Amino acid sequence: MLFLQRWGNKTVFAIVAAVIALIGWLGYELVHRSSQAASEWRSADEEMTRLLAQQADARHNKSGTAPGLGKEGQQAGQQTRQQTGQQTGQQTGNGSMPVEQMEPEKKEPSAAEQGKKQEEAADKQENGAAVQRENGAKQEEALSKQGSEPAKQGNETVKRSNAAPDSKSGTSSNVGSFDLNKATAQQLTALPGIGDSKAKAIIVYREQLGGRFRTVDQLLNVKGIGDKVLAKIKPYLYIDS
Numbered sequence: 001m002l003f004l005q006r007w008g009n010k011t012v013f014a015i016v017a018a019v020i021a022l023i024g025w026l027g028y029e030l031v032h033r034s035s036q037a038a039s040e041w042r043s044a045d046e047e048m049t050r051l052l053a054q055q056a057d058a059r060h061n062k063s064g065t066a067p068g069l070g071k072e073g074q075q076a077g078q079q080t081r082q083q084t085g086q087q088t089g090q091q092t093g094n095g096s097m098p099v100e101q102m103e104p105e106k107k108e109p110s111a112a113e114q115g116k117k118q119e120e121a122a123d124k125q126e127n128g129a130a131v132q133r134e135n136g137a138k139q140e141e142a143l144s145k146q147g148s149e150p151a152k153q154g155n156e157t158v159k160r161s162n163a164a165p166d167s168k169s170g171t172s173s174n175v176g177s178f179d180l181n182k183a184t185a186q187q188l189t190a191l192p193g194i195g196d197s198k199a200k201a202i203i204v205y206r207e208q209l210g211g212r213f214r215t216v217d218q219l220l221n222v223k224g225i226g227d228k229v230l231a232k233i234k235p236y237l238y239i240d241s
Contacts, residue, residue: 179240180219181212191233198224213239 178187188199205222206213216237219225 177236177238180216180237181206181239183237191236193229193232198222215239 183202185196185199185203188194188202189196194202201222201224202219205218209218213219216234216239217230219230219233220227
């Protein structure tokens with residue numbers, strides 16, 4: 001029993017010691033991380049302060065005021081300029097100051113202004129080049145349209161000549177092409193040189209062939225249809241496969 005009690009006390013002591021060590025380690029980690037975060041914030045603050053100082057110096061340089069001077073320095077500079085102006089006026093009134101010194105000094109453009117002017121000139125050149133490219137594209141499009149119009153007119157002329165043969169040959173422009181194997185007597189009579197009797201003869205011969213022509217040239221086997229008549233009606237007939 002004594003052994004068990006001693007062993008149990010040692011176990012409890014070990015557990016308590018482990019818990020205390022764990023708590024101490026966690027506290028150390030928290031303090032270490034908080035110190036790192038604080039150092040990072042300090043470095044960021046210093047960097048921001050440095051950047052703001054640089055921007056302030058740049059603004060002072062642009063405005064012609066020396067960096068690091070406050071309102072007192074600016075007021076002193078203004079007073080000095082006023083005194084100089086008064087002395088200059090007095091000397092001018094007395095006639096002792098030459099005319100050349102009375103003329104205001106011409107300020108030379110700064111590098112930033114020259115850079116802006118160069119950028120504006122480059123932009124104008126690019127815009128001019130873009131306008132020229134657009135005009136060239138429009139001219140090419142107009143030329144292509146002009147070139148395509150004669151081709152279209154030629155195609156329309158060919159279509160008209162094919163659709164409406166010369167009236168001297170006895171053809172009609174109202175007749176359209178149709179399948180010879182499905183043609184009715186009314187359609188056949190609309191063909192040039194084909195009357196009622198020839199139309200009936202064509203239908204009878206088609207029935208003798210089993211209801212189907214293989215070629216349009218087989219119409220030469222129909223009584224009354226020769227080479228001349230076939231040449232007139234052939235443009236309006238086809239065999240549907």
